[in-house]
Amino acid sequence: MVGQSRKWMILIATTWIQAFTGTNFDFSSYSSTLKSVLGISQLQLNYLSVASDMGKAFGWCSGVSLMCLPLWVVLFMAAFLGVFGYGVQWLVIKQVITLPYFLVFVLCLVAGCSICWFNTVCFVLCIRNFPTNRALALSLTISFNGVSAALYTLIANAINPDDETLYLFLNALVPLLASSLALVPILRQPPLQLLSTDTTSRDSFVFFVLNVLAVFTGLYLLLLNSLSSKASRARILLGGALILLLLPLCLPGIVCGRSWARRTVHTPAFCLEGPTFSSFDPDDFDQLHKELIGNDRNNNSSSVNPFSETNKEGLFGMIMEKGRLTVLGEEHPARLLVRRLDFWLYYVAYFCGGTIGLVYSNNLGQIAQSLGYYSQISAIVTLYSSFSFFGRLLSAAPEFMPSCILHEQGG
Incomplete structure (x- = not known):
């Protein structure tokens, strides 16, 4: 139970970390001043943006x-690289x-x-921490990298709406603070830990709730950020955004409470089950996890085809096949990938x-x-x-879609 709480x-x-480290999104907010x-x-300014990428x-x-x-x-090495690159x-x-132009170029590269x-x-x-639902975990966390510019705009407007140089200061300091909190x-x-089918189903349901909460967070920042031109309103909106980011902290307590209820209360009324949204069979992943930790027991040997054996570095290259779906193991040697x-x-x-959007x-x-909208750049x-x-x-949609389609066909 404690392990389940910790992974959330x-x-x-x-x-x-992702929400406060997408610092390349706010380059346009201070590029003209720079x-x-x-x-x-x-052209030289474009080279600086290219250096950052x-x-x-x-x-x-x-x-x-x-x-x-x-x-x-490694986390704090990343933070101090940002402190140095953006701070200078x-x-x-x-x-x-x-500083000469070349050194500024190097600073953008470091940042x-x-x-x-x-x-x-x-x-x-x-x-x-989420070997079974890693696709859901990755899509959810990576998406928050996109709200960094909105959050930094709120923070900058809450301090001084007229100071464009604040963005570089925040780019240097805020990721370090976020790393310290994490x-x-x-x-x-x-x-x-080996996850049972029930645990995988509950995890998928929690991810669905987190994605819904993420949508509300994105809509909040999108629709209300335009009201943050004044410092007083920006502080209120920033407080609301931080509350939305802190709201998932309730999850560990909910997970522990549900686990306790399932073990101590043996009545159908307290059996809280969530729908399974994962597009993979959890039994297959259970087998993969057992192989990864070196467990010799094989409960589903008929559904697993070994691709390669563990190499000297402990990397695993097993492939599991189910229908047309191929799922690779956790780690793969570099020499195997390049082939x-x-x-x-x-x-x-x-x-x-991937660089087309960055150019824009x-x-x-x-x-x-050039269009006369510089006052509205934020x-x-x-x-x-x-x-x-x-x-x-939206990249997480395929992970939820199969169960929904099957549910409609069954209904």
């Missing part, structure tokens, strides 16, 4: 670091120090690298297609200024980031 705390902590202070052209190309360093360092150390840029834009390190930590936390749940991670066509298809698609978002400030950035949030959240 991990999910909430991961959500907080351009003016540095005295650079639009290119920092993610060095994200593989975070994976290598996790092989040698504890997870919480803030000193530059406040004209406290003067972008910190974002990728945060993402790696969050991915590992979700996969470790430290305790990360240090108290539960051990790997697969689907890996390179994903790589090329992400490399070529990084130039929102200049687009708004609202435009919030609008863009909010729809990015909903788009990411």
Whole structure:
């Protein structure tokens, strides 16, 4: 019961980290001021935005670091990369120090690298603690990265609506504070547990509730953020947003209470069951988990086909097949990945297609200024980031859809 409570705390902590580390979304909010202070052209400003995105190309360093360092150390390394990258840029834009263009380019590169390190930590936390529903955990937490611009706009307006340089200061400080708040749940991670079918069903139902709550949070930030032009109203709206982010903290208590009721009260009236939204059979995942922890017992050997044996590093490359669905194991050697066509298809698609939206978002400030809407740039950035949030959240729809379709066909 305690382990179940802790894993939900991990999910909430991961959500907080993602919600406050999407610092690349608010580049347009201060890009014009940065351009003016540095005295650079639009082309040079574009190079700075590209540098921020290119920092993610060095994200593989975070994976290598996790092989040698504890997870919480990598988390704070990411935070201090952001403190250095954005903090020094803030000193530059406040004209406290003067740096050449090349060093500012390097600072943008470091700041972008910190974002990728945060993402790696969050991915590992979700996969470790939700091996069965990791797709739901990843889609939920990653989606909150899209509300960062809206949250930062509220914080900046609550402090001083007229100071655009605040965004860089917040980009440096807020992720460090979020990492500090998430430290305790990360240090108290539960051990790997085998999940029963009932537990998997309840977890899927909780994820459904969390997705509904996430939709309300996104709508709140999207519809009410335009009212935050004054500091007093921005503080009230910021308080409401923080309450929505803290609301999932009730989940561990609910999970513990339901587990206690199921064990102590043996009446149908207290049997709280949620629908199963996972598109995979939990029995298959139970078998996969047993293989991953080295359990020699095999309850469903007829449904499992070994793909490869465990290598020297303990990486596992088993494939489970059910119908047309193929589910890979938890870990795969790099040399196995680079031989697969689907890996390179994903790589090329992400490399070529994932940057299209970034080109647009990084130039929102200049687009708004050229159209005469520069005073509304914060609202435009919030609008863009909010729809990015909903788009990411929508990626979880296939995980819920199969059960709904089957339910309609059965009815």
